[in-house]
Amino acid sequence: MSTTISPEPRPPVQVQPPPSPELAHLVNVVVGVVIVSALYLAREVLIPITLAILLSFVLAPLVALLRRVGLPHVAAALLSVVLALGVLSLVGSIIGVQIAGLASNAPSYQTAIQQKVESVQGAAFGRINELSRRLNNQSTPAGAPDGAAPAAPMPPVERPALPGLPGSESSGDRRPIPVEIQQGGSSTIELARKFLSPVLGPLETTLIVFIVAVFVLMQQADLRDRLIRLFGSSDLHRTTEALDDAGRRLSKYFLAQLMLNGAFGVIITIGLYVIGVPSPIVWGILAALFRFVPYVGSILAAALPLVLAAGTEPGWATVLWTAALFAIAEPVMGQVVEPLVYGHSTGLSPVSVIVAAIFWTWLWGPIGLILATPLTLCLVVLGRHVERLAFLDVMLGDRPxxxxxxxxxxxxxxxxxxxxxxxxxxxxxxxxxxxxxxxxxxxxxxxxxxxxxxxxxxxxxxxxxxxxxxxxxxxxxxxxxxxxxxxxxxxxxxxxxxxxxxxxxPSVPLPPLAERPGAWAGERPVLCLAGRGPLDEAASAMLAQLLSKHGVGARVVPHEASSREQVGHLDTTGVAMVCISYLDISGSPAHLRYLLRRLRQRLPGVPLLVGLWPEGEAVLTDKAQAKAVGADYFTASLHDAVTQCLKVASGAAPPPQAAVPAGGQAA
The missing domain is CATH 1.10.1240 (Methyltransferase, Methionine Synthase (B12-binding Domains); Chain A, domain 1)
Known part of the structure; x- marks a missing residue:
């Protein structure tokens, strides 16, 4: 009497606990805190430099155009900056003249706006009073007769006048005499400082921006070489490609954004002029500038023209037409025109735009709000090319x-x-x-x-x-x-x-079903046998489905059907080829060798194909190893497996490799 000893159950694999944070991670956190602190403390210096760099991205195509015309590099850079400064001065002059014209008519605008506000308040308070009166009528006590007159109000109680208090008529009261201190006339220097200080700050920043932009444009190649030396001298090709791609993408994006916002400002200017809103050029320029601010920029751009439209006439027609202009122009520009210009995406996720706007506004104030989207786009481009900064692309980019x-x-x-x-x-x-x-x-x-x-x-x-x-x-x-x-x-x-x-x-022509050799003329000539892994049956189902789509029928058999106890009961009717699928075959493939030996004894003369997916993770990496386990064909992808089956079915496949026979000796 023989006793069968069942193998002991395999203990579950123990998973190691997660390691404690490494020192490098803590150092990265400290570096991030230091960078944010430096951005905040050095904002007076960094803001002009950042504006100059972004301006250089905008002017780079113009510099390239002037150089193609024949101008030297220095002259092209200077001329580009001068043209940009001239455009900025022209815009500022137009805004100043238009605002001066608005100031002369400000009292009439104020009166009309006050009348509209009072009418709206009257209508709102009238509704509230009517609702309150209805509620009071409904809350009348049950014992009070309907239509009863309200009780007479109590007469006011006269209070005796107290000495020293307002309203007292005592003849002996003495009130303190208010004393008002007036300063002498301001000097000329103080007046100049008072009126010129708000102007000198922006002028100084603008001058620094344009000076730095000139040097950036003139030393563009030198700056690129220095960046390559600092960050990528070990891989010049990759670093150069990354910098060129980043510069090209950023320049294209900034220039496209400038052109689109300018076109939006022109549309608003023409629309407000037709509607009849005063100074439409000012509101068009402000609409173009505000549109650099993500999401809320269009709302801010529409607020001021709506207020002015309310002061131009007693009615509401101008206000409604102005609101309709912004309500139509902004969605068309944002949802139709921008996707056609930028492509399907600008590279930023919607959440990152909001978070970046909050972050940069906290750091740099209103300038940070305007620069939030360009700066975030720079970080995303940097994260796509620098491996250590890839987390920026994951957190801020729109890629999955x-x-x-x-x-x-x-x-x-x-x-x-x-x-x-x-x-x-x-x-x-x-x-x-x-x-x-x-x-x-x-x-x-x-x-x-x-x-x-x-x-x-x-x-x-x-x-x-x-x-x-x-x-x-x-x-x-x-x-x-x-x-x-x-x-x-x-x-x-x-x-x-x-x-x-x-x-x-896969693309292999097959002869008609009746002309195929041997068992290949049957309905399901391929037997897709799953490996012993828990998910190998799913891989076999995929292979069987692909074979059927290319005109070769197949059926899926679980791994248990090929065991020593069940292989004798395996249905082999009409089988012309056996395909065995493995997702993982870690360790020694001895069990695969014995499996193929059992199949050869059960299906003599039938070619055996072993598929180990996916490619690159296989233990059987060449034909010699496939031959060692007794396989006729070895593939590392479903594409190759389907192609090999189609070739065998059409008779175009080379003869199978010499397989190891049942006795274990090479043929």
Whole structure:
């Protein structure tokens, strides 16, 4: 009597606790605090320099244009700055003249606005009084007769006059005589300081900005070389490409934003002129400037023209037309024109724009609010090219925080098949189903297999993940496996939100079903056998689905059907080829060698294909190792597996490799 000794259960893998924070992380926190403190304390110096650098990005295309015309570099930089200063002076002069004209008519505007405010208050208080009267009538005591006259008011109580208090008529009271101290006439120097101090500050800042901008434009190449020396001398190619790309993107964005805001100001100016609002040029210029402020800029730009429109006439027509102008122009510019100019995105997430506006306003005041979006965009571009600053792109950029593979795995963990299907439909717009399975789904399942191996995936979560993966494969049964149109692929590449596919759909011509050799003429000639991993059956289901989409029927068999006890009962009717799928085969592949030996005894002469996905994680990395375990074909992707099966079915495949026979000796 033989006794079968069952193997002891494998103990669960112990997960190490998270390590304590490293010193490098604490140093990064300290460095961040020091940088923020320096930005706040040195704002008087940094604000002009920052404005000058941003101005140089705007003027860089003009400098390049002047150099192509034939001007020397220094002359082109000086001329560009002079032109910018002239435009700024012209704008300031126009604003001053227009505001002087408004000041002369200010009393009439004030009177009309007061009348409108009083009418609105009267209407509002009238409604409130009427509502209050109705409530008082409803709250009349039950014992009081209807229509009873209200009780007469109590006569006022006369108080005796007290000496020393207001209202007292005592003849002996003596009130203190108020004393008013008047200063002598102000000197000329004091008057000049009083009126010129508010003007000298902005003029000084403007002069510093333009001087620094001149030197930045003149020394642009030298500054670039110095930055390369400081931050990237070990990798000149990558650093140069990063700086050129950053400068090109920022310059294009700032120039486009300046042109769009200027066009918005022109539209507002023309609209206000047609409506009849006084000084429309001023409000158009202010609308263009306020639009640099994210989200609230348009509201601020519309507030002042609305107030002035209320003072131009007794009625409300001008106010309504002005409100309609801003309500139509801003959405059209923001939702239609800007996406066409910037592309699908400016590179910033909506939340980061709000947070950046609050942060920079706290640091640098109103100037920080205007510079919030350009500065944040600079940080995002810097994070995309500097590895240590990649967190800036994750926190502030609009690119997905998770890769498609991580997003797939997260949806599978949550058991949310609908979200995973929505992501798959988005990715399938610019890639084939085979590419999606290879580059996203199998990579995500491999992450799950790693977590299972580490012991961090509980059984209930693993079962939920398996069901979600099976449901996703079933939902994609109606999707054809074909490459997208070049137009769709180009549109997806322009968005840049997902990685481009690295492979195309398998394309191997097959003869008609009746002309295929041997068992390949059957309905399901391929047997897709799952490996012994918990998620290998999902990979086998993907392979079977892809084969059926290319005209080769297949059926999926669980790993238990190939065990020593069950392999004799395995249904092998009409099987022309066996494909074994593994997501992970860590350690020695001895069990795979014995599995292939059992299959050869059960299916003599049938080619065996081993697929170990995804590519790059395999233990069997070459044909020699595949031959050592007894496989006829070895593939590292679903694309290669489908292609190999189609070649064998069409008779175009090379002869199988010499496999190890059942006895273990090479043929």
């Amino acid at each position: 925080a998770l890769t498609p593979v991580e997003n797939f795995y997260q949806r599978m963990l949550a058991g949310d098949t609908d979200e995973a299907l929505s992501q798959a439909e988005t990715l399938l717009k610019d890639r084939s189903l085979t590419a999606y399975y290879d580059e996203v789904a199998l990579q995500g399942l491999r992450l799950a297999a790693n977590d299972v191996e580490r012991g961090v995936l509980p059984p209930d979560r693993l079962e939920r993940l398996r069901n979600a993966a099976s449901g996703l494969v079933g939902d994609l049964a109606s999707v054809p496996d074909e490459d997208p149109s070049p137009k769709a692929a180009a549109a997806a590449a322009e968005k840049g939100t997902i990685e481009p596919p690295r492979e195309t759909a």
